[in-house]
Amino acid sequence: MSNWKHTIVGAEFEKLKLWQREQAFHAIVKEAGESFDEPPYAVVWEDPDDIDAPMKVTTPSPVWWAMALHGGILPPVRVYHELAADEARSDFKRHKRGYLLHETPPVGPMTEEEAMLYLIEKDVPPRVWRDYNGNRTLFRVAPRSAIPTDRSNRNAWQLKQEAA
Amino acid sequence: MSTIVAQNFGDGSGSVGVEYIMRGAFKAWTSYNQTPGTPTVRDSLNVSSLTDHGAGDATHNYVNDMASANYALIFYGGKEISTHTQRGQGWNVRGAPVAASARVVTVNSGAGTAEDQEHVNLYIAGDLA
Numbered sequence: 001m002s003n004w005k006h007t008i009v010g011a012e013f014e015k016l017k018l019w020q021r022e023q024a025f026h027a028i029v030k031e032a033g034e035s036f037d038e039p040p041y042a043v044v045w046e047d048p049d050d051i052d053a054p055m056k057v058t059t060p061s062p063v064w065w066a067m068a069l070h071g072g073i074l075p076p077v078r079v080y081h082e083l084a085a086d087e088a089r090s091d092f093k094r095h096k097r098g099y100l101l102h103e104t105p106p107v108g109p110m111t112e113e114e115a116m117l118y119l120i121e122k123d124v125p126p127r128v129w130r131d132y133n134g135n136r137t138l139f140r141v142a143p144r145s146a147i148p149t150d151r152s153n154r155n156a157w158q159l160k161q162e163a164a
Numbered sequence: 165m166s167t168i169v170a171q172n173f174g175d176g177s178g179s180v181g182v183e184y185i186m187r188g189a190f191k192a193w194t195s196y197n198q199t200p201g202t203p204t205v206r207d208s209l210n211v212s213s214l215t216d217h218g219a220g221d222a223t224h225n226y227v228n229d230m231a232s233a234n235y236a237l238i239f240y241g242g243k244e245i246s247t248h249t250q251r252g253q254g255w256n257v258r259g260a261p262v263a264a265s266a267r268v269v270t271v272n273s274g275a276g277t278a279e280d281q282e283h284v285n286l287y288i289a290g291d292l293a
Contacts, residue, residue, distance in 0.1 A: 018228045061212060062205055063208055095293035097293075122213075122225070123215065
């Protein structure tokens with residue numbers, strides 16, 4: 001384990017605001033001469049509200065991926081859902097509960113599987129992973145190596161459906 | 165890690181408040197390549213993921229939400245035509261709603277057609293939640 005990993009732990013670090021925790025993490029990793037690895041997975045998904053649209057591919061950023069696996073930085077994903085609910089209100093002007101991002105105790109280290117599930121719940125619309133009741137497969141977690149490299153027909157990509 | 169506590173920064177002849185500097189700083193940025201099969205994020209700050217919707221079309225999702233949808237955006241793409249040459253590309257924001265948690269952007273070829281680019285850069289300024 002690299003020495004920097006011992007630096008980014010503890011109650012003092014968790015008192016920082018979320019954006020401060022990310023900035024500190026970013027700086028400490030780079031000052032240690034390390035780089036952020038490309039995440040090995042992506043989420044491929046279709047929007048049930050626009051089924052003719054091309055398949056979407058959601059890729060975690062390398063910094064976010066490293067923070068998720070490290071632990072002690074990201075808030076529980078339910079915090080994002082609470083802010084999204086606030087923003088969906090017709091009278092929403094500006095977030096007033098940003099403190100939820102900063103003051104809710106961060107989650108611990110995630111496995112790769114847990115990190116991808118967290119990312120789906122955070123960055124893929126709930127109508128894809130929670131609310132859909134139809135028969136189509138709307139999303140999968142895929143290794144990046146399984147995603148086509150030729151983008152010449154990118155706008156024709158569709159998620160392959162399992163045989164009935 | 166050390167923290168410098170100050171209310172103002174100055175050069176002796178004048179000063180500005182820390183809040184002024186903080187509010188003017190970029191709150192998110194990313195550099196990515198949308199030409200591989202799966203877009204590659206070279207580096208970023210405050211970006212949890214990139215959703216590739218199709219040619220030249222992507223959503224940037226934030227780690228720390230913005231305070232509202234009223235924030236500023238600088239966004240551009242460049243394409244390598246030869247080993248050392250790039251040309252700037254036109255850009256536009258698709259007609260999708262802008263949210264405090266994400267922003268949808270589209271890079272076009274300058275002729276109005278969405279197009280993947282090797283060097284796409286995004287900067288966001290505004291208030292964080």
